[in-house]
Structure formats: structure tokens, C-alpha cells
Amino acid sequence: CQAAAQKFTGGIGSKLCGTFIFKHEILSFVSFSRLNEAILPHAIICYFNALLFFTDLLPALNGDAKTMNFLQEVVDIMLAYIVESFDRSTKVIDFHYPNELLQRNNWELSDEPETLDDILISCRATLKYAIKTAHPRYFNQLSTGLDMVGLAADWLTSTANTNMFTYEVAPVFVLLEYVTLKKMREIIGWQDGRGDGIFSPGGAISNMYAMLLARYKMFPEVKEKGMSSVPRLVAFTSEHIYVYMQFSALMTDYAFQSHFSIKKGAAALGIGTESVICIKADERGKMIPSDLERRIIEAKQKGYVPFFVSATAGTTVYGAFDPLMAIADICKKHDIWMHVDGAWGGSLLMSRKHRWKLNGVERANSMTWNPHKMMAVPLQCSALLVREEGLMQSCNQMQACYLFQQDKQYDLSYDTGDKALQCGRHVDIFKLWLMWRAKGTIGFEAQIDKCLELSEYLYNKIKDREGYEMVFDGKPQHTNVCFWYLPPGVRYLEDKVEKMKRLHKVAPVIKARMMEYGTTMVSYQPQGDKVNFFRMVISNPAATFEDIDFLIEEIERLGQDL
Amino acid sequence: CQAAAQKFTGGIGSKLCGTFIFKHEILSFVSFSRLNEAILPHAIICYFNALLFFTDLLPALNGDAKTMNFLQEVVDIMLAYIVESFDRSTKVIDFHYPNELLQRNNWELSDEPETLDDILISCRATLKYAIKTAHPRYFNQLSTGLDMVGLAADWLTSTANTNMFTYEVAPVFVLLEYVTLKKMREIIGWQDGRGDGIFSPGGAISNMYAMLLARYKMFPEVKEKGMSSVPRLVAFTSEHIYVYMQFSALMTDYAFQSHFSIKKGAAALGIGTESVICIKADERGKMIPSDLERRIIEAKQKGYVPFFVSATAGTTVYGAFDPLMAIADICKKHDIWMHVDGAWGGSLLMSRKHRWKLNGVERANSMTWNPHKMMAVPLQCSALLVREEGLMQSCNQMQACYLFQQDKQYDLSYDTGDKALQCGRHVDIFKLWLMWRAKGTIGFEAQIDKCLELSEYLYNKIKDREGYEMVFDGKPQHTNVCFWYLPPGVRYLEDKVEKMKRLHKVAPVIKARMMEYGTTMVSYQPQGDKVNFFRMVISNPAATFEDIDFLIEEIERLGQDL
Known part of the structure; x- marks a missing residue:
């Protein structure tokens, strides 16, 4: 690594080069080994922030270094969380009931400010009790996973902190929305997008x-x-x-x-x-x-x-x-x-x-x-x-007052403020655009195809497996696989009413146990006259065939005694 | 700094301690001096990403280090942008017309993926042409400024990447929304919040x-x-x-x-x-x-x-x-x-x-x-x-199907999915909550009072100043100060119709010049029978008395020949 860098630096002194490399080593060092929580005393990490308040940060005079330090601490907390989220050995959620969660931390708002150290503690607590939506075994919602390029783009969007209504206040984002919507319309098949x-x-x-x-x-x-x-x-x-x-x-x-x-x-x-x-x-x-x-x-x-x-x-x-x-x-x-x-x-x-x-x-x-x-x-x-x-x-648009409009060279298609009920709109475009650049259309295609392949794998695995019943026949068209798991105690019941009554309670109990163990999460619901069934959906690009195998094993492990 | 850290590390070896300090020094080094753009050859910075694609990042096997490196590069770009944004010697905006901006970069979406290096280039370009909403002289909108704690909170929100509809998928955020809304209702004066x-x-x-x-x-x-x-x-x-x-x-x-x-x-x-x-x-x-x-x-x-x-x-x-x-x-x-x-x-x-x-x-x-x-x-x-x-x-809520609701211990006030037209909602609470913790109510109060003080300063400064006319009499109630600047060439015109016609064009030209120079931005508009006037608003906590002085000087500098 150091050699490679030296190759590129050419004439620049070794100290500079070493500095650069060192930075990356330290990053790996601190965040990967989670040394900042495990070995290094908390006091050091907090040293810079324990006596500081928000008033020490930018725009405060000479607030640059303190701001960089504070934001870098937050970034380190997030980077550690991200790496942990993708680690199958960690819990999908550390679940607590509302009243219990209220007591596990001080969440109250008060008149007095807190130190930046306290703020970092709040950040850690918030992530500790959050659901890890990036976790490869989180299947609970239609929106799952955490894309690294999308995340970077969302951080940048927050940093740009602007609004979508005019080209004047969001030139790049308005342009990217225009480019992306046109591309989406082309894909729909509308002429020339x-x-x-x-x-x-x-x-x-x-x-x-x-x-x-x-x-x-x-x-x-x-x-x-x-x-x-x-x-x-x-x-x-x-x-x-x-x-x-x-x-x-x-x-x-x-x-x-x-x-x-x-x-x-x-x-x-x-x-x-x-x-x-x-x-x-x-x-x-x-x-x-x-x-x-x-x-x-x-x-x-x-x-x-x-x-x-x-x-x-x-x-x-x-x-x-x-x-x-x-x-x-x-x-x-x-x-x-x-x-x-x-x-x-x-x-x-x-x-x-x-x-x-x-x-x-x-x-x-x-x-x-x-x-x-x-x-x-x-x-x-x-x-x-x-x-x-x-x-x-x-x-x-409301009665537009065009009285003063004398110059129409400006292309109004870039001004979107009047196209919807909202006046200002949150910038939602950059993450999609940047991901599209990083993946290309073929990258999104591969990601989607893989999710559908995984769901077909799941379908094939359980359709004839003992103890499973499909909610509807045939291969699913999307990644939704709807099924019942019938534990042995329910499977052989002859009284149909009793069987349905018991089956209705199976999915909720298994789900509750999943959350207690924190191993995986999948959604369930009744529909029409059908009692509670699991609805597996796969939109998480982190999921693999092994995760599907795990899900089935886990359902059986947690449900066999029901 | 090193000594202080040593004081806290106690028994831990000096290497570790040195490492920690070193990290902070490098951060200052790289980002403050903007060495990564100025001195260090771009090739080094990009070395790690030039041959990498999104498929090398998490959830890729062994993607941890590459992901950390990529995200850290994005963070460094953002940190440099943030420091620059607060620097009065930088431009508020580097403005270009849509067609020109389209040509200044490749913004198109294609089938093929780009390297992570290209992604970083896009991030830099996006910020280069963005409006610096944090800039102390950006007064253009009702929403201005960039709060460092709020920004950190928004980054964390993106990292948690979840949705507001149920306690199950957003336990902490749902709780914080509950706590914060109650506090806001108390402040309104509704009994017990x-x-x-x-x-x-x-x-x-x-x-x-x-x-x-x-x-x-x-x-x-x-x-x-x-x-x-x-x-x-x-x-x-x-x-x-x-x-x-x-x-x-x-x-x-x-x-x-x-x-x-x-x-x-x-x-x-x-x-x-x-x-x-x-x-x-x-x-x-x-x-x-x-x-x-x-x-x-x-x-x-x-x-x-x-x-x-x-x-x-x-x-x-x-x-x-x-x-x-x-x-x-x-x-x-x-x-x-x-x-x-x-x-x-x-x-x-x-x-x-x-x-x-x-x-x-x-x-x-x-x-x-x-x-x-x-x-x-x-x-x-x-x-x-x-x-x-x-x-x-x-x-x-739509016809709720409570058929299956047998257990009501769960406090439904934490489930917000059915309170609005939206099903899922973006998590907007964490940044407000974290800022409130960092500032306390008194911190917000001080920030608001200061903005009102600045606008009173502006009002006092121009109300009797030659060349200015207030749009309405008396001290403004909010930070809005509405005024005309009459350049010498307009000031003494006797023909009232001609005078209004000329005056109507003054604010737009001055604003256009402000944007060309990138020195400041303030909004203007006509209202009713009143020709274009400046509407100054101050919500930017970075603004100072000197920035108000600067604004007035700038308006006069840019408008005196009109």
C-alpha cells in the first residue's frame, strides 16, 4: 500500500506520503477493531468534546478544528455501525417496549444545553436501539438494505441542505431530477422520454x-x-x-x-x-x-x-x-x-x-x-x-402573476416549485442519481434479478417441503413469497376450525421470538379469510442463498414447539 | 494535546496514544489546507478508488476496508466544503445557466457502471455548483444556515435508513417524535402538552x-x-x-x-x-x-x-x-x-x-x-x-381491520402510520431533537433573538439613510426588512411613473450582480402595487453585524450606477 502510494507521489517527500497512508491505517485500526469502545478509555475519545458545546462549533470563530473533530467522531460512530450492520453475527434489532426504551436513556428535552460529548452519547444510543435495516437478514419491509453509494449521496444531500423549488437554489439537483425523470420515462416507454x-x-x-x-x-x-x-x-x-x-x-x-x-x-x-x-x-x-x-x-x-x-x-x-x-x-x-x-x-x-x-x-x-x-x-x-x-x-399552480415576466429565455422546465402541492420539496434525487452512475442500468438490473432469483429459490425450497403450505399456487411474480409454516403440533390436527385457529397464532409467535433473539425479521399478516401467514419479500441486496436457508431453519427452530 | 491525551490514557502505551493524536492532526492537515486538492497529486487520493466499483463495497465479501475508505473520502470532501462554506472570502454561489451547467460536467445516466473515483468526482462537481446555504452572507430564503449538530443528526438519520410508520421499524425515532411534539405543544400553551x-x-x-x-x-x-x-x-x-x-x-x-x-x-x-x-x-x-x-x-x-x-x-x-x-x-x-x-x-x-x-x-x-x-x-x-x-x-385511517387485535397493552400513540395521508414518512425528527439537546431551549432562544437583533440593526441602519425607503413603516416584527434602494440616478427623478418604472428594475439587476460576483444573496419581489423591493430575512445563525454592513455596502457598490 505504502509502495503503491510512493509510486504515485513521485517527487513528494515520504513524510507526506506516510501521513496519507497512516490516516487510512488508523481508520481501519480504530473503527474495525472498535478500539474506541473496547480498549481505549472512553475518556480519551471524549476528551475533545467533554468540555465543548455547540457554541464551539462553526460558525464560531476558530471553530474549524473543533467542528472537524466533532463531525469525524460522529462519522466514526456511523462507520462502526455500518460495518456491524452487515455482520450476520450481530442482532437485527435490540428490541424494547416503548416504556422500557424510555427508561434506558434520557431522551427528554430541557432548557439547558448539553456537551458535545453528551451529543455523541445520544448518537450511540440512537443507533444501539435502531433496527439494522442494512442487515442481510432483515426482510421485514419493502424497503430494506443500505446502499453505500446511496448513503454517501444522502450525506452529501444533507450537507448541501437546500430545497427543490427553483433552479436558483438547487441548480444541480434540479438538473439531475430533470435528467433522471427523463430516463425513467424512456424506460417506461414514452416516446423520447x-x-x-x-x-x-x-x-x-x-x-x-x-x-x-x-x-x-x-x-x-x-x-x-x-x-x-x-x-x-x-x-x-x-x-x-x-x-x-x-x-x-x-x-x-x-x-x-x-x-x-x-x-x-x-x-x-x-x-x-x-x-x-x-x-x-x-x-x-x-x-x-x-x-x-x-x-x-x-x-x-x-x-x-x-x-x-x-x-x-x-x-x-x-x-x-x-x-x-x-x-x-x-x-x-x-x-x-x-x-x-x-x-x-x-x-x-x-x-x-x-x-x-x-x-x-x-x-x-x-x-x-x-x-x-x-x-x-x-x-x-x-x-x-x-x-x-x-x-x-x-x-x-395558483393564479400566476406574470405581470413582471419580460424575459423568457430561462427554461421554465427547470422550475418545479409549482408542479405539486408542496412549495419546497426535500432533495430526494441525488442518491438515486449517484447510485445510477455507480451501478449503471445494468447494475440495478443485476441487483433486481438477484433478488427475484433468491425468492424463486425460497419458493422452490418450501413448496414441497413438509410443514409448509403456499398461500397461492405457482411461482411468485415478484419477490413476495407468501406461506404458512405448520409446526408438527398443528400439522396433523384434524379439526379444521381448531387447526386454523392454532395456525393463526403461529406466525406472530415466531416473529416475536425472531425479534427477541434478533436473528432475522420477516413480516406476516392475515388477508381476507386467510389466517396469519408469512410474507417474505427480498429487496435487500445483501441477502444471499445462505440467508434464505437460515430463515427457513430459524422459522423451524423457533416454531417447532408450537 | 498529546500531553493531555497521555494524562487520560494512563497505562496505555504511547504508540496507541500517538496514533490517536496523529489521526486528528492528519485530519486538520488534509482538510484544512485542502492538500488533497492542492498539493497531493490527485492520483494518490484516487488510487484506492480508481480501479474499484460499487460491487467492491459492502455487502461485498471483505468490503469493510474499501467501504470505510470510500465513505471517508466522501466525508473529507464534505468537511472541506463545510469549512469553505463558512469562509466569507468564498463565493456564495458559482452560478451558471442550465444549459451551461449541463455542459460543464457529464450528468447523464448510462447502462454501464462508473468507478468509485468517478463517483467522487461527481460528488465534488455537485458541491462545486451548489449554493452554499451555510454561507454567512446567504440571506435568500427563509431556510438558511447549516447547523453542525443538525447536520450530524441528518447523516445519522440517513445511516439508520428507516421509515416512521410504526414503533417496530423506528423505535427510537417514533419515541423522539412523541417527546418533541409534546414539548412543542407545551410551548404553544396547550395544557400538559x-x-x-x-x-x-x-x-x-x-x-x-x-x-x-x-x-x-x-x-x-x-x-x-x-x-x-x-x-x-x-x-x-x-x-x-x-x-x-x-x-x-x-x-x-x-x-x-x-x-x-x-x-x-x-x-x-x-x-x-x-x-x-x-x-x-x-x-x-x-x-x-x-x-x-x-x-x-x-x-x-x-x-x-x-x-x-x-x-x-x-x-x-x-x-x-x-x-x-x-x-x-x-x-x-x-x-x-x-x-x-x-x-x-x-x-x-x-x-x-x-x-x-x-x-x-x-x-x-x-x-x-x-x-x-x-x-x-x-x-x-x-x-x-x-x-x-x-x-x-x-x-x-381507513376501515381498520381490528378483527385480530386481541392484545391492547401496546400503546397505540406510538404508531403514527395512520395519522396522515402518507403511509411511510421520512425521519425528520432526529435533527431537531439532537439540536434541542445540544442547545437547550435557551440556545434556540439565543439564536432566534440574535437574528431579530440583526434585523433591527439593519432596520435602524437604513431607515433614515440616504437612498433607502422602507416598504412599510415601523420596526419589523420578524426578521423581514423590506426596502427599496434608490440609486442616485433614480433617487432624484421627478416623473413619478418613470421613477417607479426605473426603480422596479433596480433590485433584479443588483441581485443578478450579487450572483455573478457570488458575494451575497438576498431576495426581492413586487407586492400588490409596489414595485420590486428587497426582502431581507435573517435566519442564518452565522450572520453577524459586519455581514449586515457588508450587505448594505454591496447593494450600494453594485447599484450606484443604475
Whole structure:
């Protein structure tokens, strides 16, 4: 290493060169061996910060060195946490109930300042009790994993600390959003990547923005006059778009249907949840087009105006892809806005092997696509893509006062502040853009293909294994693998009612034990008349075949006595 | 330094101690002198990354050292940028037009991956063309400055990479949000800090959430049945809540009325912008209560239902505080939801000297308060506080499926996923919480008081100075100081129309020159019949009296020939 550096330094003295190398050695030394916590007395580490307060940091006069030192300490804490997160021998979570966690640290806010040393202690405590979302065995959510380039980009975004509304205050980020959205539209298949779009604070908001656009497109007067000026509007979506969340699996079987983003949007927009019509799904969770058309005709007969169909590309629980081509035909025939909620499944467009599952998406009017899910971009990163140009602006801008606009050389497509309900927007673009540069499209493709391969491996492993039952037949289309594990004590029960009652309690108990041991985390939920089942999803690029094997062994180890 | 460390190390060998000290010396060495860019050949710095790709980083096998090295390089780039940002001799911005900026770097996304060295180059380029929001002479927005503890907290938030919806996936952050919102409600003056709240993606969304709650409170059936089931609703707000934004000041006088968050909310919610009634403001920009009451009575006479009054605590341009006590009386009398939009001015509640400006806020039903503005918390950090408990949940949750809920020991107040339209939420709490710990309430108070002191200094300095005219009389209530600078060539013009026409062009040209030189940035806009004037705001804790002096000198230097 030192030799290599010397080769490059040429004429520069050895001291300088040695210094540089030394820095890297020390870094490895301190953070890898976690010496700063284990061997070196805490007092040394804190020496610089124990007597310092925030007032000693920049912009304080001569605050440079103290600031660098403080930030470097925080970085060292984070680097140690990162390395630990990827280490399979560490716990995914060190779980405690709220009241217990409240007592394990002082989290209160007071009038008086704390020393920087106390601040570092708070940083350590926060990470100690955090869930390690980067852990290769963390499968609990649709967003898992921690990408190192994405993380670096997010740190840099925080450092730039600006807002997305104009080119003036965020020149580079506005430009990168423009470049990236265009690329995403090309991938969808819109000619020359034309159209519009925006990064929004999550899939639910992206879906609501789409609904807002669809309504405005059909009845622009609604903006000024409200819903009372238009006939009764109805929207359609699959009955399968429920999102279930568990609140603390340690609570045994407490499940909760969290939201229904299309219904939430309809409630907010003054359309009303009763005007969202749920279309039947087949046994794989895909919307049945004939039922969609039947319900559209039915609504029209009642005098209602169908204005919005939200097809789902990748449902939360089953990972089902609605048949977009057939839905596009129906939307075209009845002149209805077609939206594709690809929050979870949209990223499959990056894969030449799997993108056929979204065939027809190019015919949609809008699409939600969350790179923070299947592309493992750090949270939050959700895009709404819109086919028609200019619509977002006219839908969301207020009476613009152009009185003073005399010079139009400036390309307004770079000013995004008026395209959405928000005025300022958080900078969510840089992490996606930088990751795309680091991986290339083929890198994202490989990452996605690998996750799907892992889920196929899991499916093949358990589909005929004793003690397992699949929730639906056939190979999953996304990485969602839904299954029951039946412990021996449940497996052979003959009373079907009793069997279901017992089975319903199995997944929650196993999950609770997973969290107690901290070995892995996977989600479970009931759906319709189906009792609690595991929903495995794989979006974590750190996961391997061995981790899948481990999960199955762990489920059996923790559940065999139930 | 070495001696001090030795004092603390006690028995530990001198090599170890030396190592520790050495690390800090190198840090200062590399980053302060910017040796890595200036003296050391770039080749060395890049040596480790030139042949590496993202696939060499974690979770790659043996990726630890390479990951640490890569992240440390990014940190070094950021640390150098931070030190530079606070240095008054550096430019606030290195401005280029979009087309020019597009050509200055390769920003395109391709199929193939880039090396980690290329990624570092992109990081440097991104910061090179970014606006230095931390710069002591950056006054352009309501959100300025860069707090070192807030930044550290945001880095840590990115590292934890989780979502806010349940305690299970974000135990610490959910707890800290709970603690902080309670503290904020106590400061508002709600008994025992009771009530509810959430951090949302910005002030416009917080205001919309408040409007949604007000409507639901009065007509809960709107959730299912939509706006057609309720009478015509009307909302009221001050005519002064316009937000003006300039798109590139280099474009001379192009101004733009960006948004009107209450109107935007009304458009989205299906209420319609025509149902937002603008109440007259006095010459200081404060809502006139008698006009409010008159318009409420008028609306009732027309058969409309007044449901929402949004009073503003700190308008964007004038920094005006509406008379909350008088407005509260009117809202009480007519049984209307009172919302206080304190996005900009809410933080004055932290100051014993200035909080009287919000007297009456404790009688509001809800309040928007953006710590990312006057408290200089990194973007984004906006809170909606709500007086009534439980309302957010019932307004926004969809038909909850409690079928399986058998165990209620778990405190549901820690599960926030169903309180808002969003399902997942970005973690915005940690930076505010950690800054609060570092500063204490008194630290925030001192920071806010200082900004107000600076603006009073500016006001006193220019109010009688030759060539200046104030846009409104009297000491500003917030840090907004609105003024015209009249260059000698305009100052003595007798033709009033010509004078206004010329004056209208002064601020844009001065601003354009500021950006060309990169010396400072301050915003300007027209308002009503008033031609372009400067709106100085101070939320940047790095600003000093000397920076105010500099601003005035700079305006005169750049504008004297106009």
C-alpha cells in the first residue's frame, strides 16, 4: 500500500506520503477493531468534546478544528455501525417496549444545553436501539438494505441542505431530477422520454397527485369551483391493494390494515371513499379486467363518471401485477385516466428478464415508481411520472402573476416549485442519481434479478417441503413469497376450525421470538379469510442463498414447539 | 494535546496514544489546507478508488476496508466544503445557466457502471455548483444556515435508513417524535402538552392536513361520501400570504407568485379556490379582524358554511403576525376551526422576548410550525400540531381491520402510520431533537433573538439613510426588512411613473450582480402595487453585524450606477 502510494507521489517527500497512508491505517485500526469502545478509555475519545458545546462549533470563530473533530467522531460512530450492520453475527434489532426504551436513556428535552460529548452519547444510543435495516437478514419491509453509494449521496444531500423549488437554489439537483425523470420515462416507454414528473414524499402522495391530475384533466373547473361543480366521480382499483402492518410482533397476533392509499386519496380530495370501487382479483391477486369493465358500465348507468383506474404493478402482500394491457384497452374505450401504482413493482422495468410483467405500462397516463423499495435507494425516493406535459403545472399552480415576466429565455422546465402541492420539496434525487452512475442500468438490473432469483429459490425450497403450505399456487411474480409454516403440533390436527385457529397464532409467535433473539425479521399478516401467514419479500441486496436457508431453519427452530 | 491525551490514557502505551493524536492532526492537515486538492497529486487520493466499483463495497465479501475508505473520502470532501462554506472570502454561489451547467460536467445516466473515483468526482462537481446555504452572507430564503449538530443528526438519520410508520421499524425515532411534539405543544400553551401532531413534508402539506382535519371535524361524513354530501364550505385567510419566488435573478425582473398554500390545499381537497376568501390586511400586512368577521357573516348569509380560518404568524414577505387573540374570539363566536400558519414565525414561541407576537396561539385548533426555517434545522422539518387528541387518526385511517387485535397493552400513540395521508414518512425528527439537546431551549432562544437583533440593526441602519425607503413603516416584527434602494440616478427623478418604472428594475439587476460576483444573496419581489423591493430575512445563525454592513455596502457598490 505504502509502495503503491510512493509510486504515485513521485517527487513528494515520504513524510507526506506516510501521513496519507497512516490516516487510512488508523481508520481501519480504530473503527474495525472498535478500539474506541473496547480498549481505549472512553475518556480519551471524549476528551475533545467533554468540555465543548455547540457554541464551539462553526460558525464560531476558530471553530474549524473543533467542528472537524466533532463531525469525524460522529462519522466514526456511523462507520462502526455500518460495518456491524452487515455482520450476520450481530442482532437485527435490540428490541424494547416503548416504556422500557424510555427508561434506558434520557431522551427528554430541557432548557439547558448539553456537551458535545453528551451529543455523541445520544448518537450511540440512537443507533444501539435502531433496527439494522442494512442487515442481510432483515426482510421485514419493502424497503430494506443500505446502499453505500446511496448513503454517501444522502450525506452529501444533507450537507448541501437546500430545497427543490427553483433552479436558483438547487441548480444541480434540479438538473439531475430533470435528467433522471427523463430516463425513467424512456424506460417506461414514452416516446423520447417526453412527459412530466416529480419526486414526492412517498407512494401514497404520488398516487394522490395522480388522482388530482386525472380529476383536473377531466374537469379543470374543479380547481376553482370544487367538487360540487362536477358530477359524482368514481375511481377503480383492485381489492388487493391493502397494506398490512404489524405493530410490534411481540404483541402476538395484532394485525392492522394500515391504509389503502387510493381510498385515502379519495377521502382527502373530497371524492369520498365510497366512490372508490374495488375490483375483484383472481386467486393470484391480479385485477380481473372483465370485472373492471362491468363495474365501469354499472357506474355509468347510475350516472356516475368513472375518471380514474389505478392498476397495481406489484401488490404489497402477493406481489401481483395487474394485467396492464387489458386494463389499458378498457381505459381507452371508456376514456378514463389510467394510473399504474408501481411503487413496489415498477423497478422491474429495469430488468430485461422481468419487465414483461409491466407490459402495457407505456399506455398509462401516470405511474408511481418508488426507487426506495426494489432499487434499494435510501428512504425516501418516490417518483410520479406523467405522460402529458404541462398538466402538473396547470393543475397545481395558483393564479400566476406574470405581470413582471419580460424575459423568457430561462427554461421554465427547470422550475418545479409549482408542479405539486408542496412549495419546497426535500432533495430526494441525488442518491438515486449517484447510485445510477455507480451501478449503471445494468447494475440495478443485476441487483433486481438477484433478488427475484433468491425468492424463486425460497419458493422452490418450501413448496414441497413438509410443514409448509403456499398461500397461492405457482411461482411468485415478484419477490413476495407468501406461506404458512405448520409446526408438527398443528400439522396433523384434524379439526379444521381448531387447526386454523392454532395456525393463526403461529406466525406472530415466531416473529416475536425472531425479534427477541434478533436473528432475522420477516413480516406476516392475515388477508381476507386467510389466517396469519408469512410474507417474505427480498429487496435487500445483501441477502444471499445462505440467508434464505437460515430463515427457513430459524422459522423451524423457533416454531417447532408450537 | 498529546500531553493531555497521555494524562487520560494512563497505562496505555504511547504508540496507541500517538496514533490517536496523529489521526486528528492528519485530519486538520488534509482538510484544512485542502492538500488533497492542492498539493497531493490527485492520483494518490484516487488510487484506492480508481480501479474499484460499487460491487467492491459492502455487502461485498471483505468490503469493510474499501467501504470505510470510500465513505471517508466522501466525508473529507464534505468537511472541506463545510469549512469553505463558512469562509466569507468564498463565493456564495458559482452560478451558471442550465444549459451551461449541463455542459460543464457529464450528468447523464448510462447502462454501464462508473468507478468509485468517478463517483467522487461527481460528488465534488455537485458541491462545486451548489449554493452554499451555510454561507454567512446567504440571506435568500427563509431556510438558511447549516447547523453542525443538525447536520450530524441528518447523516445519522440517513445511516439508520428507516421509515416512521410504526414503533417496530423506528423505535427510537417514533419515541423522539412523541417527546418533541409534546414539548412543542407545551410551548404553544396547550395544557400538559396534550394534543396530537405529526412531522410532515413541509408547510404546504401541514396546512393541507389542518384543513382536512377541520373539514372532517365539522362533517365526518365527507370522508366516505365526499364533498357532494356537504354544504358549500368556505375558508378564510389573509390576502398577504403570497409567496413570491424569483427564478434566477440573473433574468432581470422576472417574478412569480409561487403559491398560496391555503388555495392550493382548497383546490386539492375539492373545496375549490373560489371558496377561499382573502381577508384584508393592514399596511403592515396583518389580517384585519373586523373584515374577517364581516366576510364570515356575509358567507353565512349566502348559505355557505365557514369552516376554517388560517391566521398567519409571520407572513413570507412582511413577516407580519395576524392578531391571533381577536381572530380566536371570532372563531369561537362563529364556531370555526382556527389554524395558525406559523411555518415562518412559529419559532418565535421559543423566545421569551418575542413570543408575545403569537399571543392567542394557545386558543388555535392547529398550528403549522417549521423548525427548518427560523430554528435553522436542516431541511425538511415541518410540524403540524393539533389540539384535539384522536382526530388525526379517525380522519385519516381507513376501515381498520381490528378483527385480530386481541392484545391492547401496546400503546397505540406510538404508531403514527395512520395519522396522515402518507403511509411511510421520512425521519425528520432526529435533527431537531439532537439540536434541542445540544442547545437547550435557551440556545434556540439565543439564536432566534440574535437574528431579530440583526434585523433591527439593519432596520435602524437604513431607515433614515440616504437612498433607502422602507416598504412599510415601523420596526419589523420578524426578521423581514423590506426596502427599496434608490440609486442616485433614480433617487432624484421627478416623473413619478418613470421613477417607479426605473426603480422596479433596480433590485433584479443588483441581485443578478450579487450572483455573478457570488458575494451575497438576498431576495426581492413586487407586492400588490409596489414595485420590486428587497426582502431581507435573517435566519442564518452565522450572520453577524459586519455581514449586515457588508450587505448594505454591496447593494450600494453594485447599484450606484443604475
